[in-house]
Amino acid sequence: MTTDSRSxxxxxxxxxxxxxxxxxxxAAAAVGVADHLTDGPRSPAELAEVTATDARNLSRVLRLLATRGIVAEDAEGRFRLTATGDALRTDAPHSARSAILMNTDRSLWLPAAEMDRCLTEGTSVFEGIFGMPFFAHFAQDEATAAVFHTGMAAMSDPENEPIAAAYDFPATGTVVDVGGGHGGLLLEVLRHNPGLRGVLYDQPHVLAGHRLDVEETExxxxxxxxxxxxxxxxxxxxxxKRILHDWEDDRCVTILERCREAMAPGGRILVVDAVVPRDNAPHQAKTLDLLLMSALVGRERTEADFAELLAAAGLRITRIVPTPTVLSVVEAVAASA
Structure with a gap:
């Protein structure tokens, strides 16, 4: 074996x-260990007592997290939370804890473990594992649905303000957030644009958790x-926002057609999704695409993919607006406009 081969x-x-x-x-997110590190370093024994965990095994988990800078271990064997790991706290301004629990939930983890079947069978393996499609499973399992919706809100919250600020919305009019979940993006759009009105559109059980009822949007x-x-x-x-990537092309065309039919004259559709770059550099969309492949039926798309999808729905891209996040705003109008 050559040196290169060994490497x-x-x-x-x-x-x-x-x-x-x-x-x-x-594991660290599930037991809430970061919540007990806000006042400084603590030993594994101290942390185990307040989290009702095994001290030795907790120490082993934290030791691995320290290799990525989530926590740091000092000479006395105590662990402290780093700036990188701060969002692991439940009460952090942009806590990632719920998003971590969602992204590593068994509903996503188990299909990823059988990703080879996606290659040989050409489709998601979710239904083969859970006995029903992804969204049907969530609809009948309240606990898993809560993990998903709370996790999506946590994943989206840090993105919403930069996205709302990156796009030049009109001074007046009505913005409809289609499948907008708890309304995090719509809330930021209304905050940035006091002349706009907003409609949050989703299923009843999702809307029950909306966050639009604040003084500045009254x-x-x-x-x-x-x-x-x-x-x-x-x-x-x-x-x-993060809607079309969940679905196959024909279903996306249906969603887009319903939006086009509801647009006022001169209206616009804003697809807020990752636009996969055509290079070999790391990008979250390339990773998330495999989650979509294994658990759902959708995919992340390139600019060419979006152009084809929108054209099939009677729309055309007018521009793509980058944002400080991994998402871009793909702006589209009626093809005849």
């Missing part, structure tokens, strides 16, 4: 163990219940 083998073996880091991150919002495959509320701008 390759060592690298690949090390990479194959990489799944144990998110497993450790999930009188400028409403909620609407429905199914975005069937209809969309009328408006000047229709937002679709």
């Amino acid at each position: 390759s083998a060592a690298f690949l073996v090390d990479e194959s163990l990489g799944y144990l880091f998110p497993a450790a991150l999930r 009188g400028r919002w409403s909620v609407a219940e429905g199914d975005f495959f069937s209809a969309a509320p009328p408006g000047d701008i229709h937002l679709l």
Whole structure:
């Protein structure tokens, strides 16, 4: 075996163990260990007592997290939370704890473990594991649905303000957030644009957790219940944030057609999604794409993919606006406009 071959083998073996880091991150998030590190370093024994865990095993988990800078171990064997790991706290301004628990939930973890079946069968393996499609499973399992919706809000919250600030919304009109969840993005859009009104459109059980009822948006919002495959509320701008990547092309075309039908004259559709770059550099969309492949039926898309998808729905791209996040705003109008 050549030196290059040995190096390759060592690298690949090390990479194959990489799944144990998110497993450790999930374990730490699940027991809430970061919440007990806000006042400074603590020993594994002290942490084990307040988290009702085994001190030795907790120490082993924290030791691995320390290799990625989530925590740091001092000479006395105590652990402290670092600036990098701060968002692991439940009460952090942009806590990632719920997002971590969602991304490592068994509903996503188990399909990823059987990703080879996606290659041989050409489809998601979720239904084969859980006995029903992804969203049907969430609809009948309240506990898992709560993990998903809370996790999505936690994943989205840090993105919403930069996205709202990056796009030049009109001074007046109605913005419809289609499948907008708890309304985090719509809330930031209304905050940045006091002349706009907003409609949060989603299913009843999702809307129950909305966060639009704050003083600065008083009188400028409403909620609407429905199914975005069937209809969309009328408006000047229709937002679709992290929606289309969940679905196959034909279903995306249906969603887009319903939005186009509901657009006011001169209206716009804003697809807020990752636009996969055509290079070899790391990008979150390239990773998330495999989650979508294994657990759902959707995919992340390139600019060419979006152009084709929108054209099939009678729309055309007018521009793509980058944001400080991993997402871009793909702006589209009616093809005849």
